Amino acid sequence: MTDDFELLRYITIGQYLPGNSIIHRIDPAVKLFSAIILILTIAFLSNYVANGFALAVVLGLVALSGVPIGYSLSGLRPAVWFIMALLLLELLFSPVRGTVLWHYAFLHVSTYSLRLTTTSLLRLVDFILLISVFTLTTRTNDVTRAMERISSPLQYLKVPTRELALIMTIALRFVPTFALEMERIMKAQASRGGGLTQASKWNIVAQARARLPLVLPLFLIALRRAEDLVIAMESRGYVPNQERTAYRQYRLVRRDWVAVAVAVGVCVGLVLV
Amino acid sequence: MIEDYYQTRSGNQVDDIIAVDHLTFSYVEGTPVLHDVSLAVPQGSYVALLGANGSGKSTLARHFNGILLPNAGVVRVDGIDTRDDANMMAVKRRVGMVFQHPDNQIVATTVEDDVAFGLENFNLPPDYIAERVTIALEQTGLLPFRTRPPHLLSGGQKQRLAIAGTLAMDQPILVLDEATSMLDAIGRREVLSLVRQLHNAGTTIIAVTHHMDEVLEADYVIVLHQGSVVMTGTPREVFRHNQRLHEFNLDVPLISQVAGLLHETVPSVPSEATDIEEVVMAVLDGLQPGPDALDDGRDSGHRKAEPCISVCDLAHEYLGGTPLAHMGLVHADVTILEGEALAIVGATGSGKSTVMQHLNGIYRPQSGTVIAVGVDLAQPTADIPKVRREVGMLFQNAEDQLFEQLVGDDVSYGPLQLKLPLKEVRQRVRYGLNMVGLDFETFTDRPIYALSGGEKRRVALAGVLALKPRVLVLDEPTAGLDPASAQDLFQRLHRLRDEGVSVVFVTHNLEEVLDLADRVVIMQNAETQGSYPVEELIRDPDILTQHGFEVPPILALQQRLRQQGYAVHGRTPRAVVASLLQSVTILSAEEPSGGVR
Incomplete structure (x- = not known):
C-alpha cells in the first residue's frame, strides 16, 4: 500500500549511488564512450555465444561497480508486461527459418525465432544493466558533462552542445523534485476520495479522466517552476548562446586510457566471436 | 579577465546604491502594479520591503536587477540606468537575488556546480571560479555538502546555497525576495544569521517580507500597499502605527x-x-x-473525550529494500481526542509529516499500530475508504492540487467520488464553501485562476470539508500565506473545532500553536517527545527550550x-x-x- 505512493522507488535514472569502485573512478566521458560502443556492438550480436559472452562482460561490470543487480533491474518493473508481450510476439510471428520446433495454426516457433527472442531478451538486460551501471556510478552532472564533452566536436557543425547539455542537466535536476511533487498530489487526491471508486481497466475514457486530477496540477506546477527558474537563471547572468567558461576541468589519467582500450578490445572480441 | 570583472564592481561611488525615481510598471496595460514609486537605498544599509500579497513588492524587487524594466521612471543601480542595454551584465553583476521557492532557483545537480553557475556566466577562468566556490561554501557552512545533489538538502540549506551563489560572485547588493517564507524556524534562523553576517561585512541588504520579526532586523522599512509606498521609517516608527498596518493587511510583532x-x-x-x-x-x-x-480553575479542558485516532509505537522506513532506504520515523505515540485541536510541532525532517500521513491510511503501519476512527490500519482488510472519508487531510500548498476550472467543480470532486446523489453533492459543496467563508452563490461558478492565493487555499480546504470529516488534518496550513490570510484561515479552524471536528495540524510556528491548539505533540529526531497541554507550555516555556525550540516572544x-x-x-x-x-x-x-x- 505504502509503495503506491513512493515514486522515487521506481526512478533509478538520475539517482547516484555513492561508492569508490574502479567504475566510479573512471572518467565519466570515458565511461559514457565505453558504454555507447558496448551498446552499439551488442545491438549487432546475433548468435548465442557472442551474447553469452556479452552478458558475462556486463555482469562483470555490475560486480565491479558494486551496484545491487536487483535495484538496477527495478527500472524494468513497470514495463515488464509490455516487454513480455513483445517477446511473445517475436517468438510466435517471426519468419519461419531453421527447424520448426512447435506450431499451431499460423503460429510457429522455429530455432530462428527462438534465437531472435533469446538474444532480444539478453540484449535488453545488457542495455538496462549497462545504462544503470553508468548512471548509478556517475553523478548526474557528470553524466551531462560527459555528453557535452563527447558531443563537443559537433560544435563545429553549429550544434549548440552546451545549451543541450544544460537542458539535460536541468531536466535531470528536476526529476526527483517532480517525483516528490507527483507523490504529494497523488496523496492529496487520494485523501479527497480519489481512486476509491475504480472504473473498469478497459474504460479508457474513465481511466483518463481519473488521471486528470493528477496530471493537470503537475503540469501547472511544472510551468510555474520553469518560469521561476528562467528568472533565477537570468538574474545570475545567464544569456543563451553567450560564451561561458566551465568550472569543471577534466584530465584523463592512465586508468581512463586503460578503460578505453579494454572497452574497444571487448567490442572487437565480441564482433569476432 | 578578473581585473575587468572587478573594475565593473565599483566603478561609481554613489551614496544611494539603488535609486528608484517615479517608477510605474504594469504587466498588462492599464492595470499598473507599481504606481509612481520613488525610494533610495543607501550603500551598506539593511532595508525591509514590507507588504501583503499583491502589494507589488516582488515586482518592485525584480526591478532592482533589471529583470523587469520600468514603463515610466528610472531605476538606477550603483548609478547605472537598468534600461541601458549595454550595461545589462554590469547590473546583474552587482545584484544577487534569492527567491522564495528554494527549489526553483537551483540549476545544477550538485552544490558546488550550482555555486559556480553565475561565475561561469561571467566567463571567468576555471581556477578563479574554483577558488571563489570554495570561499563561498566555507562562508555559508556548506563545504561538507559540496558534492551533494540539491534535492537532498533542507530548505534552509537550499537558501544558503542560493546565497552562496551570490557570495561567490562577490556582489555588493543582496535582494531576498521572501527568501525565508517557505522555511521552518531553524532554516529561517540559519538564513537570517548568514544575512546579518553579510550585512556586517558591508553588503547592502534588501529583504522583501511579510514576517514582522524579520523586519526588526532592518535599519529601515518601506511599506508597500497596492503598488505605492505608503509608509517609511525605522521599524519602531512603522510599528507604532498598529492600526494603519492592519489596513494594509499587515501585522505588528x-x-x-x-x-x-x-x-x-x-x-x-x-x-x-x-x-x-x-x-x-x-x-x-x-x-x-x-x-x-x-483563577487556576480555568482549565476548562476537562471534557472527558474519547480518542478518535491512536498511534502507538509507530515506525516507518522510506524506500525500504533499496540502497536509498532510511528511517523516516523511529518511534511515535500520538493520541487524538474527539473534538480537540492538536498541534504536531518539529523541525523539517523530524518525522511529523510521516506521522501525519499515517492518520488517514496514506501510509500503512510497517510496525506499530494506528487505529483511526475505529479502523485498525495494520489489517490488510482495513476499510480505507471509510478512513479517508472521516479523516480529511489538507496537504502543504494545497492550492497546487486544484485541477478543475470552476470552484464548485473542484470542491465537488470528493463527494462525487463517494457516488453521492447530485442533490447531496450540491449540499456538500455548499457546506464546504460555507465553512471556509466563501459564499456559495458568488463563488461556485468562479474560475479558480481568478482567485487570490489565500482564496485558493480556502477552496482546497472546502474540497476536504465537503467530505464532512470527523477529523481534519492539516500540514503547514499557513505556509506561504500573508498574515491576513493566515489569520482568516485560523478563524475557520476555530469554528470547525467549535462544531466538534477534531483538528490536527502540523506546524513549526509556535504562535499558531498558541492560537488554536489544546495540546501539542513535540517531535525531534524522528521520534515523538511526549505531548503537553498548551496551558502547561504557557506556564513553563522551558519545556520548549529543552526540546530545542526558541521560546516565542x-x-x-x-x-x-x-x-x-x-x-x-x-x-x-x-x-x-x-x-x-x-x-x-x-x-x-x-x-x-x-x-x-
Missing part, C-alpha cells in the same frame, strides 16, 4: 501588540516597543504587582513578568494584557489614574 494594548490603559508604556525588556521595564515602572488573582515576556512577581497568563496579546491588568494596581505617576477605560 506580538510584543508590539502587547505594548500597544497596554499603552491604552497605562500610557507610560511606549506603544511602539518591539523589545521584551523594554516592555518589562515599562511595566515595572507603571504597575504594582497585586495579589495573585489568577509572547511566552518569554510572560515568563519575565512572572519572575518579577506579576500574575500573567494568556495565549494572545489581548489575553496577556487582560490577565496582567486584573492583578495589578496601576501606579499613578503624573498621569491621572483613570482605571480601566
Whole structure:
C-alpha cells in the first residue's frame, strides 16, 4: 500500500549511488564512450555465444561497480508486461527459418525465432544493466558533462552542445523534485476520495479522466517552476548562446586510457566471436 | 579577465546604491502594479520591503536587477540606468537575488556546480571560479555538502546555497525576495544569521517580507500597499502605527501588540516597543504587582473525550529494500481526542509529516499500530475508504492540487467520488464553501485562476470539508500565506473545532500553536517527545527550550513578568494584557489614574 505512493522507488535514472569502485573512478566521458560502443556492438550480436559472452562482460561490470543487480533491474518493473508481450510476439510471428520446433495454426516457433527472442531478451538486460551501471556510478552532472564533452566536436557543425547539455542537466535536476511533487498530489487526491471508486481497466475514457486530477496540477506546477527558474537563471547572468567558461576541468589519467582500450578490445572480441 | 570583472564592481561611488525615481510598471496595460514609486537605498544599509500579497513588492524587487524594466521612471543601480542595454551584465553583476521557492532557483545537480553557475556566466577562468566556490561554501557552512545533489538538502540549506551563489560572485547588493517564507524556524534562523553576517561585512541588504520579526532586523522599512509606498521609517516608527498596518493587511510583532494594548490603559508604556525588556521595564515602572488573582480553575479542558485516532509505537522506513532506504520515523505515540485541536510541532525532517500521513491510511503501519476512527490500519482488510472519508487531510500548498476550472467543480470532486446523489453533492459543496467563508452563490461558478492565493487555499480546504470529516488534518496550513490570510484561515479552524471536528495540524510556528491548539505533540529526531497541554507550555516555556525550540516572544515576556512577581497568563496579546491588568494596581505617576477605560 505504502509503495503506491513512493515514486522515487521506481526512478533509478538520475539517482547516484555513492561508492569508490574502479567504475566510479573512471572518467565519466570515458565511461559514457565505453558504454555507447558496448551498446552499439551488442545491438549487432546475433548468435548465442557472442551474447553469452556479452552478458558475462556486463555482469562483470555490475560486480565491479558494486551496484545491487536487483535495484538496477527495478527500472524494468513497470514495463515488464509490455516487454513480455513483445517477446511473445517475436517468438510466435517471426519468419519461419531453421527447424520448426512447435506450431499451431499460423503460429510457429522455429530455432530462428527462438534465437531472435533469446538474444532480444539478453540484449535488453545488457542495455538496462549497462545504462544503470553508468548512471548509478556517475553523478548526474557528470553524466551531462560527459555528453557535452563527447558531443563537443559537433560544435563545429553549429550544434549548440552546451545549451543541450544544460537542458539535460536541468531536466535531470528536476526529476526527483517532480517525483516528490507527483507523490504529494497523488496523496492529496487520494485523501479527497480519489481512486476509491475504480472504473473498469478497459474504460479508457474513465481511466483518463481519473488521471486528470493528477496530471493537470503537475503540469501547472511544472510551468510555474520553469518560469521561476528562467528568472533565477537570468538574474545570475545567464544569456543563451553567450560564451561561458566551465568550472569543471577534466584530465584523463592512465586508468581512463586503460578503460578505453579494454572497452574497444571487448567490442572487437565480441564482433569476432 | 578578473581585473575587468572587478573594475565593473565599483566603478561609481554613489551614496544611494539603488535609486528608484517615479517608477510605474504594469504587466498588462492599464492595470499598473507599481504606481509612481520613488525610494533610495543607501550603500551598506539593511532595508525591509514590507507588504501583503499583491502589494507589488516582488515586482518592485525584480526591478532592482533589471529583470523587469520600468514603463515610466528610472531605476538606477550603483548609478547605472537598468534600461541601458549595454550595461545589462554590469547590473546583474552587482545584484544577487534569492527567491522564495528554494527549489526553483537551483540549476545544477550538485552544490558546488550550482555555486559556480553565475561565475561561469561571467566567463571567468576555471581556477578563479574554483577558488571563489570554495570561499563561498566555507562562508555559508556548506563545504561538507559540496558534492551533494540539491534535492537532498533542507530548505534552509537550499537558501544558503542560493546565497552562496551570490557570495561567490562577490556582489555588493543582496535582494531576498521572501527568501525565508517557505522555511521552518531553524532554516529561517540559519538564513537570517548568514544575512546579518553579510550585512556586517558591508553588503547592502534588501529583504522583501511579510514576517514582522524579520523586519526588526532592518535599519529601515518601506511599506508597500497596492503598488505605492505608503509608509517609511525605522521599524519602531512603522510599528507604532498598529492600526494603519492592519489596513494594509499587515501585522505588528506580538510584543508590539502587547505594548500597544497596554499603552491604552497605562500610557507610560511606549506603544511602539518591539523589545521584551523594554516592555518589562515599562511595566515595572507603571504597575504594582497585586495579589495573585489568577483563577487556576480555568482549565476548562476537562471534557472527558474519547480518542478518535491512536498511534502507538509507530515506525516507518522510506524506500525500504533499496540502497536509498532510511528511517523516516523511529518511534511515535500520538493520541487524538474527539473534538480537540492538536498541534504536531518539529523541525523539517523530524518525522511529523510521516506521522501525519499515517492518520488517514496514506501510509500503512510497517510496525506499530494506528487505529483511526475505529479502523485498525495494520489489517490488510482495513476499510480505507471509510478512513479517508472521516479523516480529511489538507496537504502543504494545497492550492497546487486544484485541477478543475470552476470552484464548485473542484470542491465537488470528493463527494462525487463517494457516488453521492447530485442533490447531496450540491449540499456538500455548499457546506464546504460555507465553512471556509466563501459564499456559495458568488463563488461556485468562479474560475479558480481568478482567485487570490489565500482564496485558493480556502477552496482546497472546502474540497476536504465537503467530505464532512470527523477529523481534519492539516500540514503547514499557513505556509506561504500573508498574515491576513493566515489569520482568516485560523478563524475557520476555530469554528470547525467549535462544531466538534477534531483538528490536527502540523506546524513549526509556535504562535499558531498558541492560537488554536489544546495540546501539542513535540517531535525531534524522528521520534515523538511526549505531548503537553498548551496551558502547561504557557506556564513553563522551558519545556520548549529543552526540546530545542526558541521560546516565542509572547511566552518569554510572560515568563519575565512572572519572575518579577506579576500574575500573567494568556495565549494572545489581548489575553496577556487582560490577565496582567486584573492583578495589578496601576501606579499613578503624573498621569491621572483613570482605571480601566
